[in-house]
Amino acid sequence: MLAKRIIPCLDVRDGRVVKGEKFQNIMDVADPVVLAQKYSELGADELVFYDITASNEERDIFIEIVEKTAEQVHIPFTVGGGIRTIEDFRKVLKAGADKVSINSAAVKNPMIIREAADKFGSQCVVLSIDAKEQADGKWHVYINGGRINTGMDAVWWAKEGERLGAGEIVLNAIDTDGVKTGFSTDITRDISKQVNIPVVASGGAGTMEHFLEVLTIGEADAALAASVFHFGQIEIKQLKEYLYKNEVSVRRG
């Protein structure tokens, strides 16, 4: 049976892994390649690297990290952050990434999804959506690190992304990001029911119960988290055992 995936996310700046709360208060954690290797050994099913820098020199350091990770870590990994053009896709795929995630740039130019899918295959095009619940209960898509509300409906955007050729959706609930109060289960389920590609839930992991909830009630195919893993609050092995005992199909040890 296809396993539900557990995905540690590594936000990288200046060649180091950092983790912020609501995208602020960024603090240093560790060497990304070492951490990636460690997570692979501990049973992570996949990894995500986000480049949270902008300058060109730092971009080169980031690409080197991707290359080193590809050499040493033998599980799939996704690269995101600052992907704007087909050339950006090519660069990180060439460096060894298996998938590329695109966020703001896809909102500004949706055709990049189709172009990338045609060139490199849907399996490596991940549409990452930052979303936030509005007063009326609808979820809107945000861009530029959660600063700009596009007014676009998140469920619609996920479906549109699939139609254009995305192979996977990452749904990041901005409000719960880094605050450990649980994933946004309802919107995750709404999107999962509407698309026929895997949906990865992101933002809000605090306890093992949160993972169980979003992978069952939320119908997510995978759950992504950062700080609970980085700070050792949840061990991946222990989490997998817990999910297994609760009848979730997972890859163990």
Place this chain on the structure above:
Amino acid sequence: MIAIIDYGAGNLKSVQHALTTLGLASEITADPEKLYQAAALILPGVGAFQNAMVELNRLGLVAAIKENAKLGKPILGICLGLQLLYEKSYEQGEWGGLGLLSGEVIRFNTEWKVPHMGWNNLIKGTESAFGREITADDYVYFVHSYYVDTKNPEEVLFWSDYGCKFPAVVKKDNIIGIQFHPEKSGETGMKLLKSFGEMML
């Protein structure tokens, strides 16, 4: 030296990195001559069946692969590379393959999400020294929309299940096919690549 056949498809470096980790020398190449010099061949693959066959023909690699197979050299097809080893595929029409193994490549017919992407468990088939360290229920990483409908189920060392049972690892003498990505399947994948390396001895 293992020749990793480059016909413009997919992430060949991942395969090479995995081999390097195991201490196996390899070279990414599109030169038919290199295939004859190599001790073993790997046919990787991501993408469409048709494009792959067109490219293999254009680069003059089809004959080289078939002749090396006849010489008894270990040949490993990964993902689309496994599918190319068979007679025929129904991906976007009907296309002839290398025909080193008997069977056809068909699309998943399931209500589940296609492609079949992620970690799935193996189910034991025919007993073999190849991959003997693998236990049923080991998980491996798949990304594919098509699978092999084999004419020779006894060639299947491991199956997997996604709405239907399909071959995950096949072996016929010196020809090996792996439907998932061993280079991305952690420890389990490395054990299989090690087994392939041992076939060169």
